[in-house]
Amino acid sequence: MKKLYKHTTRDIFAFVLEDQRVLKIENIFGEPIEIPLYSVFFKYFPAEQGLKIIAVDEAPADVMDLFFQVLRDVTGQDYQYSLGQVLTVELSGQNLHSETVSLKSKAQKTLLIATRNEGKTREFKAMFSQLGYAIKNLNDFPELPDVAETGMTFEENARLKAETISELTGEMVLADDSGLMVDVLGGLPGVWSARFAGDHATDAANNAKLLHELASTAISPEKRKAKFHTTLVVAAPEKDSLVVEGEWPGEIATIPKGDDGFGYDPLFVDEETGRTAAQMTLEQKNQVSHRARALKNLLKKWPEWLRQ
Numbered sequence: 010m011k012k013l014y015k016h017t018t019r020d021i022f023a024f025v026l027e028d029q030r031v032l033k034i035e036n037i038f039g040e041p042i043e044i045p046l047y048s049v050f051f052k053y054f055p056a057e058q059g060l061k062i063i064a065v066d067e068a069p070a071d072v073m074d075l076f077f078q079v080l081r082d083v084t085g086q087d088y089q090y091s092l093g094q095v096l097t098v099e100l101s102g103q104n105l106h107s108e109t110v111s112l113k114s115k116a117q118k119t120l121l122i123a124t125r126n127e128g129k130t131r132e133f134k135a136m137f138s139q140l141g142y143a144i145k146n147l148n149d150f151p152e153l154p155d156v157a158e159t160g161m162t163f164e165e166n167a168r169l170k171a172e173t174i175s176e177l178t179g180e181m182v183l184a185d186d187s188g189l190m191v192d193v194l195g196g197l198p199g200v201w202s203a204r205f206a207g208d209h210a211t212d213a214a215n216n217a218k219l220l221h222e223l224a225s226t227a228i229s230p231e232k233r234k235a236k237f238h239t240t241l242v243v244a245a246p247e248k249d250s251l252v253v254e255g256e257w258p259g260e261i262a263t264i265p266k267g268d269d270g271f272g273y274d275p276l277f278v279d280e281e282t283g284r285t286a287a288q289m290t291l292e293q294k295n296q297v298s299h300r301a302r303a304l305k306n307l308l309k310k311w312p313e314w315l316r317q
């Protein structure tokens with residue numbers, strides 16, 4: 010028999026999941042509840058075990074309370090917490106953990122993007138803020154693992170990132186796998202864009218390698234045709250993932266230009282305007298980029314997919 014925990018006054022229940030390292034928080038009747046407990050869960054909850062919390066009404070502070078009650082019970086440690094702008098966890102009067110949090114207001118939804126790339130995240134933040142979503146990425150959850158991109162296609166890698174993190178958190182998760190595809194290089198660097206000049210290569214090293222590869226073979230502009238590609242995957246528990254793509258045609262400049270953006274932006278010349286992506290403001294890039302086009306395709310399918 011699973012041990013069932015219940016909040017002292019509210020109809021909020023919890024039980025421990027054996028052999029499943031997830032934290033699932035469900036709200037039966039209302040909106041999904043956003044509660045900043047993942048870091049604490051992955052840090053302190055016994056390894057190999059998960060927790061499912063079911064709330065009958067939306068009461069984030071009481072869900073917190075029940076979570077810490079269970080944590081104390083399963084660890085035998087007297088963890089205490091306080092919650093304001095910052096969530097702190099204490100043991101025997103000693104501060105163990107501090108994290109800036111905002112308990113979700115009903116109007117604002119949060120979407121987790123399975124990326125550690127702050128350049129991508131900035132672009133998504135701007136695009137999603139117009140849709141009423143706040144964005145978090147994996148840098149907000151240091152306890153979540155890095156997902157190895159072992160796939161040979163953008164879709165395989167985007168699925169790996171979205172589905173792994175969704176399984177671990179029990180939340181809906183978006184992932185982006187993207188890259189630059191240069192015609193004369195047969196589509197390279199493609200899925201290897203982040204690692205073109207070697208594992209953990211800097212953007213500058215990747216750009217230098219690209220210029221080097223094109224120096225002898227591709228002198229004329231028509232030989233320097235390229236496109237940016239994005240595949241987006243949204244994964245959620247008990248659902249088949251949603252997959253969409255977007256592409257942005259252009260060519261590779263002979264010298265880097267512009268200071269904005271990230272990655273290959275200083276070398277990627279937009280076909281329409283002749284400017285590099287790094288010469289555009291974030292807003293301008295978000296009108297035309299591969300990521301923006303993929304998001305547009307996502308928004309066409311997302312509402313129907315959410316209803317399924």
Ligand SMILES: O=P(O)(O)OP(=O)(O)OP(=O)(O)OC[C@H]1O[C@@H](n2cnc3c(O)ncnc32)[C@H](O)[C@@H]1O
Nearest residue numbers: 124125126185186187188189202203271272273274
């Ligand atoms: O996997 P995550 O954590 O999302 O971050 P990443 O940087 O490894 O991202 P990818 O695996 O999708 O690799 C894509 C690489 O392609 C490049 N890239 C993707 N989109 C870009 C853009 O909009 N502008 C410039 N370069 C981009 C950039 O070098 C990225 O590191």
Ligand SMILES: [Mg+2]
Nearest residue numbers: 126158186203
């Ligand atoms: Mg990556």
